[in-house]
Amino acid sequence: MTGLMKPGALHVGVALLLLAANFLLPEYHHGAMARVLTLAVFAMGYNVMFGYAGLLSLGHALFFAAGLYGMGLPMQHLGLAAEPAFLLGIFSGALVAAVVGALALRTAGVAFMIVTLMFAQAGYLTILYFLEYTRGDEGFVIAREARTVFGLDLAAPEVRYLAAWLLFTVAMFVVLALVRSPAGRVLVAIRENEERARMLGYDVARYKLGAIVVSGALCGAAGAAYGLLFGYVGATFASVQYSILPLLWVLLGGAGTVLGPLLGATFMFYLIDLSSGITDAYMLIAGAALVALTLFAPAGLLGELRRRACPWLP
Amino acid sequence: MAAMTAPAAAPSAEPLLSTKGVTRWFGGLCAVDHVDFTLPAGEIRALIGPNGAGKSTFVGLLAGRILPTEGRVTFAGEDVTRLPAHARMARGMAYTFQITSIFANLALFDNVALAVQRRLAPGQSLATEVEAALARVGLDDRLDQPAGDLSYGHQRLLEIAMGLAQNPRLLILDEPTQGLSDGEIEGFKVLVREVAKDATVLLIEHNMDVVMSLADRITVLDMGAVLAEGTPAEIHADPAVQRAYLGG
Numbered sequence: 001m002t003g004l005m006k007p008g009a010l011h012v013g014v015a016l017l018l019l020a021a022n023f024l025l026p027e028y029h030h031g032a033m034a035r036v037l038t039l040a041v042f043a044m045g046y047n048v049m050f051g052y053a054g055l056l057s058l059g060h061a062l063f064f065a066a067g068l069y070g071m072g073l074p075m076q077h078l079g080l081a082a083e084p085a086f087l088l089g090i091f092s093g094a095l096v097a098a099v100v101g102a103l104a105l106r107t108a109g110v111a112f113m114i115v116t117l118m119f120a121q122a123g124y125l126t127i128l129y130f131l132e133y134t135r136g137d138e139g140f141v142i143a144r145e146a147r148t149v150f151g152l153d154l155a156a157p158e159v160r161y162l163a164a165w166l167l168f169t170v171a172m173f174v175v176l177a178l179v180r181s182p183a184g185r186v187l188v189a190i191r192e193n194e195e196r197a198r199m200l201g202y203d204v205a206r207y208k209l210g211a212i213v214v215s216g217a218l219c220g221a222a223g224a225a226y227g228l229l230f231g232y233v234g235a236t237f238a239s240v241q242y243s244i245l246p247l248l249w250v251l252l253g254g255a256g257t258v259l260g261p262l263l264g265a266t267f268m269f270y271l272i273d274l275s276s277g278i279t280d281a282y283m284l285i286a287g288a289a290l291v292a293l294t295l296f297a298p299a300g301l302l303g304e305l306r307r308r309a310c311p312w313l314p
Numbered sequence: 315m316a317a318m319t320a321p322a323a324a325p326s327a328e329p330l331l332s333t334k335g336v337t338r339w340f341g342g343l344c345a346v347d348h349v350d351f352t353l354p355a356g357e358i359r360a361l362i363g364p365n366g367a368g369k370s371t372f373v374g375l376l377a378g379r380i381l382p383t384e385g386r387v388t389f390a391g392e393d394v395t396r397l398p399a400h401a402r403m404a405r406g407m408a409y410t411f412q413i414t415s416i417f418a419n420l421a422l423f424d425n426v427a428l429a430v431q432r433r434l435a436p437g438q439s440l441a442t443e444v445e446a447a448l449a450r451v452g453l454d455d456r457l458d459q460p461a462g463d464l465s466y467g468h469q470r471l472l473e474i475a476m477g478l479a480q481n482p483r484l485l486i487l488d489e490p491t492q493g494l495s496d497g498e499i500e501g502f503k504v505l506v507r508e509v510a511k512d513a514t515v516l517l518i519e520h521n522m523d524v525v526m527s528l529a530d531r532i533t534v535l536d537m538g539a540v541l542a543e544g545t546p547a548e549i550h551a552d553p554a555v556q557r558a559y560l561g562g
Contacts, residue, residue: 182427182431185424185427185428185431186428188417188420188424189417189420189424189428192417192418192419192420193415193416193417193418195415196411196415196416196417197428198399198400198403199377199379199399199400199403199409199411199415200403200428200429200432200476200480201400201401201403201404201432201480202400202432203398203400203401204400311458
């Protein structure tokens with residue numbers, strides 16, 4: 001039964017380590033990691049679709065933004081409390097994903113990438129169009145008084161880190177449970193050999209749509225949490241940059257690994273952070289590191305580890 | 315369904331699978347031309363015919379990989395003509411591909427688990443069922459090995475194990491012995507006879523030795539139409555078949 005114990009122990013260990021980090025990290029890194037953990041949930045959501053189901057989307061900024069605005073707009077304009085607004089953000093992510101998925105799944109491969117990209121651009125432009133409510137590029141700030149859950153002030157660094165940690169930990173175990181379930185095995189089967197999966201009696205289209213909705217819900221949760229924790233809602237988060245970032249994080253960390261998204265998001269954050277301390281041309285250093293990694297570890301950091309040493313890694 | 319009219323319990327009152335006038339055009343080519351086909355439950359049926367006779371297209375129509383231009387397909391008393399392939403598989407068909415199609419990057423265990431988990435009854439253990447299915451083809455000592463690392467012959471056997479693991483009512487095998495060694499073919503024959511105790515088997519096969527020794531009946535396709543049908547002895551003696559296929 002070591003096959004079941006090892007992954008469980010690893011993920012519990014990672015969760016505890018990140019919890020301990022709350023008390024150990026210096027102030028700057030404490031704040032940075034709260035951000036990284038929230039973005040890692042975004043990457044995990046992306047990974048469900050890309051890493052497991054094999055669907056390459058270029059439009060995930062839309063799902064993140066759906067969560068962000070699904071939470072932010074009702075708080076800003078209707079005075080909704082943070083807790084229901086957060087749930088509404090998750091729901092928005094899932095709903096937008098269901099609609100986009102149902103339409104985009106009529107295509108495959110490159111066409112699927114283009115269609116998701118176009119939907120995300122349409123979403124971005126929609127946000128700009130309704131300037132009156134969204135304040136467009138400028139965005140809006142969520143008042144500090146409103147950013148409380150169960151009486152806890154999310155703007156306080158400790159609370160913010162622990163909230164990000166809780167979200168990350170829940171998302172991690174949700175994804176772990178999913179990928180180790182029979183349904184998760186079917187998603188991998190679809191990625192590996194779609195026709196064979198179909199001829200084993202699986203309704204491939206339904207499974208793909210399911211993966212997209214789960215992905216949308218996770219990305220929506222990340223978007224809603226990001227807005228609540230950092231108090232800002234803006235159209236930048238719906239731009240194409242935020243569709244590319246989760247793809248990069250997942251590729252770096254290892255597509256189709258549960259912890260890869262966290263590793264990729266952390267790695268990239270600190271890569272840019274550290275190199276910008278050295279030179280103004282920090283994107284050059286980041287770019288070179290990315291190219292090197294793609295050349296020498298095409299399966300990503302954890303993907304490579306799994307291939308070489310730990311085949312049990314989920 | 316036939317309970318009201320059936321006078322006595324005939325051995326196979328209703329066929330497991332039948333087609334009526336099933337036809338498929340590809341552009342200007344009629345690959346399958348008004349085929350009426352009946353397969354009683356429990357039979358091992360071989361489908362033979364020269365290259366391009368329409369055999370693979372025909373089983374594709376049965377399995378739902380290809381939809382017919384006209385005609386009907388009935389499986390287990392239900393009209394499945396418009397059902398997509400996965401729904402037909404879920405109703406008790408299993409299909410192995412002519413060109414080996416497995417999950418090369420996944421372990422043998424996962425390959426077979428995918429075939430098993432959909433029909434797993436409560437209380438059954440996935441691991442036990444998977445191992446049992448792999449044991450039937452003698453691959454149960456390699457559960458954790460990636461399927462792509464197997465030799466070609468073993469990959470064929472794995473695919474057959476995946477077919478068996480579904481506990482199908484109808485097992486469709488498209489050229490299953492292609493690329494198998496003589497020893498493996500003998501093992502395959504034993505396996506199919508065993509499977510046929512609880513399932514109906516339809517196999518496309520070029521190896522006439524396999525066909526003659528396994529099949530209860532043989533259907534010969536030529537130019538998309540049924541040329542002849544009968545026991546191995548009848549087919550062997552049929553002059554039309556000899557002209558078209560056996561080169562007699």
